[in-house]
Amino acid sequence: MAKPRIATTSLAGCFGCHMSLLDIDDRILQVAELVDFDRSPIVDFKRITARCAIGLIEGGCCNEENVEVLRHFRKNCDVLVSVGDCATMGGIPALRNLVPLEECLREAYLEGPTVHNPERRMPDDKELPLLLDKVYCCHEVVKIDYHLPGCPPSADTIFRALVALLSGKQVDLPYGLIKFD
Amino acid sequence: MAASHPPTVPQICATFGNDPTRLVDIARQVQETYGHVGPASIDAIGRALRIPRVEVESLVTFYSFLSKQPKGRVVIRLCNDIIDRMHGFDQVLAAFTAELGIGVGQTSSDGITLETTACIGLCDQAPAALVNDVPVTELNSDRARQIVRELRKHMDPKQLVTKLGDGNNAHELVRSMVRNNIRRHSDAEGGDNGAEPRIVLSPHAPPEALRKALSISPAEVIRAIKTSRLRGRGGAGFPTGIKWEFTRAAPGARKVVICNADEGEPGTFKDRVLLTERPDRVFAGMTIAGYAIGAHEGILYLRAEYAYLRPFLEMVLQRRRQAGLLGPDLLGKGKHTFDIRIQMGAGAYVCGEETALITSCEGRRGDPKNRPPFPAQRGYLGLPTTVNNVETLCAVTKIMEEGSATFCEHGSKQSSGTKLLSISGDCLRPGVYEVVFGTPLRRVLAMAGAENAAAVQIGGPSGQMVGRDHYDRTICFDDLATGGAMMVFGPQRNLLEVVHAFLDFFADESCGFCTPCRVGTVQLKRLIEKVMAGRGEPADLETMEQIGRTMKTASRCGLGQTAANPVLSTLKNFRPVYMGLVHTDPDGYRRGFDLEGAVRTSETLTGRASIHV
Ligand SMILES: Cc1cc2nc3c(=O)[nH]c(=O)nc-3n(C[C@H](O)[C@H](O)[C@H](O)COP(=O)(O)O)c2cc1C
Ligand code: SF4
Ligand code: SF4
Numbered sequence: 001m002a003k004p005r006i007a008t009t010s011l012a013g014c015f016g017c018h019m020s021l022l023d024i025d026d027r028i029l030q031v032a033e034l035v036d037f038d039r040s041p042i043v044d045f046k047r048i049t050a051r052c053a054i055g056l057i058e059g060g061c062c063n064e065e066n067v068e069v070l071r072h073f074r075k076n077c078d079v080l081v082s083v084g085d086c087a088t089m090g091g092i093p094a095l096r097n098l099v100p101l102e103e104c105l106r107e108a109y110l111e112g113p114t115v116h117n118p119e120r121r122m123p124d125d126k127e128l129p130l131l132l133d134k135v136y137c138c139h140e141v142v143k144i145d146y147h148l149p150g151c152p153p154s155a156d157t158i159f160r161a162l163v164a165l166l167s168g169k170q171v172d173l174p175y176g177l178i179k180f181d
Numbered sequence: 182m183a184a185s186h187p188p189t190v191p192q193i194c195a196t197f198g199n200d201p202t203r204l205v206d207i208a209r210q211v212q213e214t215y216g217h218v219g220p221a222s223i224d225a226i227g228r229a230l231r232i233p234r235v236e237v238e239s240l241v242t243f244y245s246f247l248s249k250q251p252k253g254r255v256v257i258r259l260c261n262d263i264i265d266r267m268h269g270f271d272q273v274l275a276a277f278t279a280e281l282g283i284g285v286g287q288t289s290s291d292g293i294t295l296e297t298t299a300c301i302g303l304c305d306q307a308p309a310a311l312v313n314d315v316p317v318t319e320l321n322s323d324r325a326r327q328i329v330r331e332l333r334k335h336m337d338p339k340q341l342v343t344k345l346g347d348g349n350n351a352h353e354l355v356r357s358m359v360r361n362n363i364r365r366h367s368d369a370e371g372g373d374n375g376a377e378p379r380i381v382l383s384p385h386a387p388p389e390a391l392r393k394a395l396s397i398s399p400a401e402v403i404r405a406i407k408t409s410r411l412r413g414r415g416g417a418g419f420p421t422g423i424k425w426e427f428t429r430a431a432p433g434a435r436k437v438v439i440c441n442a443d444e445g446e447p448g449t450f451k452d453r454v455l456l457t458e459r460p461d462r463v464f465a466g467m468t469i470a471g472y473a474i475g476a477h478e479g480i481l482y483l484r485a486e487y488a489y490l491r492p493f494l495e496m497v498l499q500r501r502r503q504a505g506l507l508g509p510d511l512l513g514k515g516k517h518t519f520d521i522r523i524q525m526g527a528g529a530y531v532c533g534e535e536t537a538l539i540t541s542c543e544g545r546r547g548d549p550k551n552r553p554p555f556p557a558q559r560g561y562l563g564l565p566t567t568v569n570n571v572e573t574l575c576a577v578t579k580i581m582e583e584g585s586a587t588f589c590e591h592g593s594k595q596s597s598g599t600k601l602l603s604i605s606g607d608c609l610r611p612g613v614y615e616v617v618f619g620t621p622l623r624r625v626l627a628m629a630g631a632e633n634a635a636a637v638q639i640g641g642p643s644g645q646m647v648g649r650d651h652y653d654r655t656i657c658f659d660d661l662a663t664g665g666a667m668m669v670f671g672p673q674r675n676l677l678e679v680v681h682a683f684l685d686f687f688a689d690e691s692c693g694f695c696t697p698c699r700v701g702t703v704q705l706k707r708l709i710e711k712v713m714a715g716r717g718e719p720a721d722l723e724t725m726e727q728i729g730r731t732m733k734t735a736s737r738c739g740l741g742q743t744a745a746n747p748v749l750s751t752l753k754n755f756r757p758v759y760m761g762l763v764h765t766d767p768d769g770y771r772r773g774f775d776l777e778g779a780v781r782t783s784e785t786l787t788g789r790a791s792i793h794v
Binding site for chain 1 (some may be wrong): 781788
C-alpha cells in the first residue's frame with residue numbers, strides 16, 4: 001500500500017514553524033518512513049500532486065495568494081492542521097490589524113519619516129498578491145481540523161502530533177508542550 | 182428681579198451641599214443649565230466636591246443623558262426600540278434628518294440635537310420620542326417635520342403638546358399627550374366579565390392601607406405580606422415578605438426603602454401608568470415598607486425618561502405630607518416617621534438592576550456591585566436597604582386594604598395575585614392589562630387582539646421568545662415568568678432582526694465591567710449578522726450557544742446573565758429559522774470569509790483587480 005502523503009506550507013508566517021519541523025532532527029527519517037512528502041518547502045513542489053492525508057499550515061492569511069493556497073490545501077488534504085500561533089490566531093503579522101490597511105501602506109510607502117519614494121507609488125506590481133484588509137487566521141478562511149499552539153510549537157509537539165495522526169491514536173501532548181506560562 | 186444669570190457650577194454644587202453622593206443630580210443640573218458637562222465643569226465639580234475629576238468624568242460618560250460635548254438647547258431623542266422600528270421609525274428618522282439637515286448625534290445650527298435612544302416606555306404609542314423631557318407619541322414623517330418647524334419658531338418642547346392624554350396625563354403638572362391605554366378584558370371579550378379583578382389598578386383611597394398597617398405591629402405587617410405570598414414584580418420574583426424580614430433583621434438603626442421606577446426593560450411601560458394614575462399607591466406602599474422594616478427614608482428612583490412626571494409626583498408627595506401620610510409623625514399616631522425623595526436617573530438600563538440602582542443613588546456611575554453583601558444587609562450608603570418594584574409596592578397597599586386572604590384568592594400557590602402586562606407590537610389593542618396569574622398566553626393574546634401572533638417576546642429582551650406551540654402556557658412565576666413586557670410579532674416579521682435589535686441594545690447597555698458580557702454581546706451580534714447575511718454555518722449556531730452559556734454562568738449581574746436569552750430562546754424555539762439560513766460549504770471553505778470584501782481596499786490602492794476573486 002502506498003504511504004500516506006503529507007503536504008506543508010508557510011503562509012503569513014516566518015518559517016519558524018517549518019524550522020521547528022526540521023528540528024525533530026533524525027526523527028525526520030522516522031517520519032519519512034511513515035509518509036511521502038508532497039508539496040512542501042522541503043521538497044519544493046508548487047502544487048499538491050496527489051490527495052494528501054495531512055496538510056500542515058504555518059501562518060495565517062495576509063494576502064489573496066495565501067487564501068488560494070489554503071483553499072487548495074483544504075480541497076486536497078483529508079486533515080488540516082494549523083501549526084503555530086500565526087496559523088491559529090494570526091500571530092505577529094496580525095498586529096497590523098490594529099491599523100487600517102490604507103493607513104498602514106501610507107505610513108510604510110509614502111509618509112514614514114525614512115521613506116524615499118519620489119514617484120509616490122504604492123507597490124502595485126502584478127506579480128505581488130493583493131494584501132487582504134487584515135490578517136485572518138486559518139480557521140476563519142477554511143475549516144481546520146486541529147490546532148497546535150506555540151510560537152513555534154516545539155519539535156516534540158509536532159512530532160508527537162504527526163505520529164498520533166498517522167497511527168490513528170489519540171495525541172498525547174503533556175502540559176509542558178502546549179502551555180507556556 | 183436681578184438679571185438672571187444661570188447658576189455657576191460651584192453654585193450648583195453648593196445647592197446640593199457639595200455632597201458627592203448627589204453627583205448625579207449635580208451633573209444633571211449642569212447638563213440642563215449649560216447643555217453639556219464639559220471639561221471645565223468636570224474640573225469645577227471635582228474641586229467643589231473634593232473628588233478626583235476622573236470620577237466625575239467617568240460618570241458623565243456613563244449616562245446617556247449626560248454628555249461632555251455640547252448639545253443643543255433642544256434634544257430630540259427618537260426611540261429606536263424594535264416596536265418603534267416596526268411602526269415607522271425609519272421614515273420618522275428620515276424626516277427628522279431631512280428637515281433638520283443633520284445626522285443622528287449632530288446638532289443643527291439653530292440648536293436642535295438629534296439622537297436615538299433605547300425604549301422610553303411608550304411602545305403602546307410608537308413611534309415615540311422625547312423632546313427634552315416632553316414625550317411626543319404616534320409619530321409619522323409629517324408630524325416629525327412639523328415638530329421641527331414648530332421648534333424652530335419657539336424652541337419650547339412643551340408647546341408641542343396640543344392634545345392632552347387621558348387621566349392624570351392631562352393634569353396641569355403633567356400636561357402630556359401620553360395615553361394610559363389601560364385595557365379591560367371586556368374590551369375584547371364583551372359584556373361585563375365577572376372574573377376581572379383589579380388589584381394594583383383598583384382605585385385607591387389614600388389613608389386606608391397605611392392606617393391599617395400602622396394599626397398593627399411591623400412584624401404583623403411583614404407576616405401579612407408573607408401570608409399573601411407576594412413576589413417581586415420587577416422580574417426576579419423574590420418573595421417580598423422575606424426580603425423585608427431580612428432588612429428588618431439586619432443590624433443598624435438607619436435603613437432605607439427604594440422604589441425601583443427605572444422601568445428600562447424594553448417593552449415595559451406598566452410602571453409609567455401606575456406612576457401616572459396610582460402614585461398614592463406607590464408612595465403608600467413605600468411608607469408601609471418603611472414602617473415594616475424600620476426605615477425612615479425612602480427613595481423613588483425615577484428613570485430619566487419619565488422626568489415629565491416628576492413635578493406631578495413631587496406634588497403628590499407634598500400633598501401626602503400635608504395630609505400626614507408622610508413626614509415626622511405618620512397619621513399623628515406617634516408611631517413612625519417616614520419621608521420620600523425622588524432620585525432621578527440619567528439614562529442607563531443597567532441602573533434598573535438593584536445594586537447598580539443603589540450605586541446610582543449614591544451619586545456614582547451605575548456599576549452593579551458584587552453580592553453578597555445583599556442590599557438587605559448593606560445597600561444604599563452601606564445601610565440595610567429594601568428595593569422593590571413600583572407594582573410590588575402597589576400590591577402591598579391592596580394586601581393591607583383587603584387582607585392577605587383576599588389577595589390570595591387570585592392566582593396560584595406559587596404566584597398569588599395579578600400581574601400587569603405591557604403589551605405592544607402587532608396587536609389591535611396595545612396597552613396595560615391586569616391579569617390573574619395562571620392566565621394562558623392564548624387568552625392574553627386574544628384580549629390584546631393578537632390572535633395572529635407568530636412569536637411573542639415574554640419579559641422583554643432579557644426574557645424569552647415563544648411561538649405558537651407555547652400559547653397554552655400560562656403567565657406565572659413557574660411557567661412564563663415576566664416583569665411585564667410582552668411584545669407581539671406577526672408572521673410577517675423577521676425574528677432575527679428582532680434578535681439583532683435586542684443584542685444591539687445589550688451591547689450598548691453593558692456597563693463593560695466583565696468580559697463575558699462586554700465581549701459576548703458583541704460576538705453574538707456579529708454572529709447573528711453573519712447568519713442574517715446568509716454566510717452562517719451550523720457550527721456558528723453551536724458557537725452562539727456556547728457563548729450564551731458562558732455569559733449566563735460567568736457574568737456578574739443580571740444584564741450579562743440574561744443578555745444571551747434572545748439568541749438562546751430563539752435557537753431553542755425557532756431553530757428552523759436559523760437552519761434555513763446556515764449551510765456547510767462542500768469544500769470546507771468558511772462561508773463567513775468574504776474574499777471579495779477583503780481585497781477591496783487593495784484593489785482600490787493598486788488600481789488592479791484580484792485574480793482570485
Ligand atoms: C439589567 C436589569 C435591569 C432591571 N431593571 C429593572 C427595572 O427597570 N425595574 C425593576 O423593578 N426591576 C428591575 N430589575 C430587577 C431588580 O434588580 C430587582 O430585582 C427588583 O427591583 C426588586 O424588586 P421586586 O422584588 O419588587 O421585583 C432589573 C434587573 C436587571 C438585572
Ligand atoms: S508561529 Fe511563530 S514560528 Fe510559527 S510562523 Fe508564526 S512567528 Fe513564525
Ligand atoms: S454583567 Fe454586564 S452589565 Fe453586569 S456587571 Fe458585568 S459587564 Fe456590567
